[in-house]
Every structure is written in C-alpha cells, then in structure tokens.
Amino acid sequence: MLREALKAMLDVQELDIQMIRLMRLKRERLSELTRIRALRDDLHHQVVLKESEIIELKKQVRLTEGEVTEFASKVQKLESQQSSVRKVEEFNALTHEISALEREKAAKEQRLSDNYDKLGTEEEFLKNLKASFDVTKANSDQMEVEIKASIDAINVEGKEIMGNRSVLAEKTDKDIMAVYEKLLGNKKDRVIVPIESRCCSGCHIMVTAQHENVVRKGERLVFCEHCSRIHYWHEHLVEEEQAAAGGPVRRRRRTTAKAS
Numbered sequence: 099m100l101r102e103a104l105k106a107m108l109d110v111q112e113l114d115i116q117m118i119r120l121m122r123l124k125r126e127r128l129s130e131l132t133r134i135r136a137l138r139d140d141l142h143h144q145v146v147l148k149e150s151e152i153i154e155l156k157k158q159v160r161l162t163e164g165e166v167t168e169f170a171s172k173v174q175k176l177e178s179q180q181s182s183v184r185k186v187e188e189f190n191a192l193t194h195e196i197s198a199l200e201r202e203k204a205a206k207e208q209r210l211s212d213n214y215d216k217l218g219t220e221e222e223f224l225k226n227l228k229a230s231f232d233v234t235k236a237n238s239d240q241m242e243v244e245i246k247a248s249i250d251a252i253n254v255e256g257k258e259i260m261g262n263r264s265v266l267a268e269k270t271d272k273d274i275m276a277v278y279e280k281l282l283g284n285k286k287d288r289v290i291v292p293i294e295s296r297c298c299s300g301c302h303i304m305v306t307a308q309h310e311n312v313v314r315k316g317e318r319l320v321f322c323e324h325c326s327r328i329h330y331w332h333e334h335l336v337e338e339e340q341a342a343a344g345g346p347v348r349r350r351r352r353t354t355a356k357a358s
C-alpha cells in the first residue's frame with residue numbers, strides 16, 4: 099500500500115537528511131583544516147623567503163666590505179708611492195688618483211652603512227615573523243587536532259546512520275526508492291513532503307484543489323508540479339501511526355467554545 103510505502107520512505111528520508119547535514123559539516127571542517135594549513139604554510143613561506151633575502155644581503159655586505167678594504171690598501175699603496183716621488187707633476191697626479199679612490203671608497207662605505215641598517219631592520223622583521231609563525235603553528239596544531247577529532251566523530255556518526263538506513267531501506271518499495279533517490283540527489287533536501295494549507299511544504303507554492311484531492315486519495319504517487327517533490331497527506335500517516343499504536347483513529351475535533 100502506498101501509505102505504508104511512503105511512511106517507510108519518510109524514515110529513510112530523515113536519516114538521509116541527517117546524513118546530508120553531517121556531510122555538510124564535514125566539508126566545512128575539512129575546508130577549515132585547509133584554510134588553517136594554508137595560513138600556516140604561507141607564514142612559513144614568508145619566513146623562508148626572508149631568511150634567504152637576509153643571506154643574500156649578508157653576502158652583499160661581505161662583498162662591499164672586501165671592496166672597501168681593497169680601496170683602502172690601494173690608497174695606502176699610492177700614498178707610500180707618493181712619499182718617494184720627486185717631481186711635482188707626479189706628486190700631483192698621485193694626489194688626484196688618491197682623492198678619486200677616496201671618493202669611491204666613501205661611496206662604498208655609504209652603501210655598506212645603508213646595508214648594515216637594512217640588515218638590522220630585516221633581522222628584526224625576521225625575528226617577529228618567526229615569533230608570529232611559532233604562535234600560529236602552535237595554535238593551528240591545536241586546532242588541527244580538534245578538527246580531526248570532530249571529523250572522526252562525524253565519521254562514526256555517519257557510519258551509524260548509514261547502518262540504520264540500510265536496515266530501513268530493506269523495507270521500502272524499490273521503485274519509489276529509485277525515484278526518491280534521484281530527487282534527493284538533485285535537491286539535497288526533503289523530497290517527500292506533506293501538503294500543508296494547500297501548499298507544497300517543499301517549495302511553498304500553492305497546489306490546486308484537484309491536486310490535493312488526488313494526494314488525499316493516496317492511490318498513486320503524486321509529484322509537485324513546481325518542484326517535482328513527492329506529496330503525501332499528513333493525516334494519513336498520523337492516523338496510520340495512531341492505529342498502529344492502538345490509539346484513536348480519528349482526531350478529536352477541537353471544542354473551543356468561547357465562554358461568554
């Protein structure tokens with residue numbers, strides 16, 4: 099009977115909805131994990147980059163230091179040469195050469211001084227960067243542990259739901275199940291829904307009175323014209339449940355006589 103078949107499907111549907119929510123949660127957790135790792139790796143990359151920049155800068159500094167020493171020894175050499183010179187022209191020529199070298203040496207020294215400053219700044223920056231990386235790493239390691247634990251819990255819960263589902267699915271009608279699964283795959287939401295106040299409770303669009311009557315009869319599967327969901331008449335299933343429990347089949351009419 100269709101009512102019973104739909105009732106069995108509703109139980110399966112509730113588990114599927116739980117599963118969809120659970121998988122959504124798992125995807126969120128996984129993307130959090132990816133985000134945390136990306137943040138940490140990015141910071142690590144910055145540290146490595148800065149370290150190699152500093153190594154390069156130190157090389158430059160050593161090179162310039164060597165050049166300054168070289169200029170100084172050249173100057174020294176020329177000065178000793180100058181002390182043994184007798185002709186005024188030669189003396190003057192050497193003076194000229196020495197002052198040219200001194201100027202170049204001064205320029206190199208200026209560059210060296212700039213690089214010392216830059217090195218100091220960069221090393222300070224690296225120190226802060228490393229400290230920030232250490233904090234981030236400690237935090238993200240902690241978060242990773244928590245997220246992984248929550249994913250493990252999700253997996254356990256998911257397994258349990260799937261276990262229950264496969265037991266319930268055995269009792270369902272194969273044809274309805276096939277239609278249902280196709281719809282669920284599209285909507286990722288409840289696809290067997292009641293009509294409430296003349297509306298499809300899936301898409302909330304009004305159905306015709308004729309449509310509602312067909313659903314109430316419950317003789318065949320009826321689909322929403324707008325969203326393709328399967329419709330059922332809520333009271334049918336409630337009555338079935340009450341009948342099964344040995345309770346009253348008919349709901350009591352509300353007797354709300356206002357005391358005047």
Ligand SMILES: [Zn+2]
Pocket residue numbers: 298299300301302303322323324325326327
């Ligand atoms: Zn609908």
